[in-house]
Amino acid sequence: MVLAVLLPFPAYAQETEDEKNIEIHGFLMGNYSRRTSNQRPDGKEGDDFLLAEERFRLDVLGWTESIEASIRFKGDLLYDHVAKEFDTDTREVYLDYTTGDFDFRLGRQIVTWGVGDLLFINDVFPKDYVSFFSGRPLEYLKKGVDGLRTRYSSTLINVEFLVIPFFEPNNLPESDRFLLFDPFPEISSRKKEEPNTTFENTQLALRLYRRIKNFDVSAYAYRGFWLTPNMKPDDLIAPTRVITFYPDLSVYGLSAQGAALDGVLSFETGYYQSREDEGGKDPFIRNSQIRFLIGYQRQIWEDFTAGVQYYSEYMLHHDEYVENLPAGAPKLDEYRDITTVRLTQLLMHQTLKLSFFAFYSPSDDDYMIIPEVKYNFTDELSVALGANIFGGEEDAPHFGQFDKNDNIYTVIKYEF
């Protein structure tokens, strides 16, 4: 029945290209991810499948001739076999307006900053790690922000400024579908505290960018919140509940990307200022950090590209953190680093794509490996098969804890 309703859309997509001021595209996608171990999380959504859903995407673009304005809607209608329910996912919905050197975008929009490949320093926008670890296509890693983006372009300097009144945190794996490390295993009562929508809580993000010599250089500033939750017990001596909260955060950083050494060289750095715990004494609020990234990508032979990155996080006021850490709580290192490798080989006139991505943390001794094969049967129909493999020490709060969630996933997509 659902299919019958959807059938006219591909035909409409073909017709409207030339005539009217509207463009409709989309896809029909099946996305399934099964855990390779036979363990299941407790609860009603605990299943062998981390993900089993069909999605219908509608992507509508409309514009006017008289002024440079357009409206865009990008959303999914989905059926989730694990939760056994229908749902909708509004990915983006915004109004674009251009005048002179200014471009405005109002609404829900996906913004990506920084030069890291799956490693983020100045990308201060919410991410959906559940999608990423479960095997959804990469576009689902990014979540839209609801706000106003203003861009000013000139040959001297370009400016991008975002005002985000509504708070949207990262989506992290939870025990309903994932088997993971819990720092407070004895306390089952959980409460989430998210910043209210107030004027003072409006997040602001600024990027200045231009070419300098042969590099694309950006400078960033962000005033908002940690998007990854911090956890604290409601009472230190006799805790009854764990509170998940998002403390204040400012980020200042720089990035540069350019052609060098026969490839592309990328640098990025950022200072994470944890405004509610500047001295580092509160063990439940993340300390301020300095992050750094260097990456290099190069085409080695025809249709084969390789990229490597080195990333590090340095915790400031580590001594104060250790001094104030409650007994038995896991201790985070002062210095954490991650190396990554990405290999991509295209074959058969670029219709077959073999890719391999791996994170390895020398400091934590844990890793995540993502191999994938994707084939385009036709221009419209593609199938991808891949895996998310986690490993390393299980009680650490990073990759190793997902070890029991190794999964194999598949994506079948028909685009129109």
Added chain:
Amino acid sequence: MKKAVFGVIALTILIAGQAFSEEPAEKDTALSAVQIIENSQLAFYYQGDDMKADVVMELIVQGGGKRTRVMTMLRRNETEGGNQKYFIYFHKPGDVRRMTFMVWKYPAKEDDRWIFVPAVDLIRRIAADDKRSSFVGSDFTHEDVSGRDVASDSHSLLRSEKLAERDCYVIESNPKEPTEYTKRLSWINKKTFLPLKEEYYDAQNELYRIFTADKIEDIKIGEGTDDNVFPTVTHRTMKNLKTGHRTEVVYKSVSYNLGLEDKDFSERHMRRPPRSWIR
């Protein structure tokens, strides 16, 4: 003995005389191979101050299976035969829709290349070293699309020949640095300097790739100036003889001298190409 020496000297003078008498004739009437190739590059890649074309590229497998790529290409010359900037916006297929690809071309050094990925709103640079790599999986390479530096090969004029009723120069080009092919034969039309056919020979000196200009149209420049036209290759094919795969490219609408500016080739327009460009 004396007769023999005299004979040798006479013969030498005769031969030298022939050589001397041939050279000036060549210089006066004919262009050198390098000049022909340079003119060909200007005619094929540098016509007008700028250009816009709606391009349909079909990738055809030996059995007949087809894949289609539809794009709009904009190009602007900074200097004739020198730096260029160009912009390719993809309409089809779905997985590249609304992606834009921008190149700042420098004949003497590596081009700067960027790609805009609309699904995540990200612009990043692309590793651009291997110019011989395939353009979106077609039989054309990136270098075929942007133009190969004249100085990368040594060229020699082999002969003149008619190809489908058109007078052509036949030029042999040999790459100075090892590349996919060892020899390229080009049939350059004497009138328009457009390449009508190119044959590529591999390391075993076997013909493996053929380019043909299937249709040439005179495109008017601007409005109403009837005598100002640029002959443009609007249908072209690249065939790979080894795989039996071929790529057919049609320029659906071509216009020149639109008044594009240098600042139009920017990150801003990669994210948001002006309506007039892509409609």
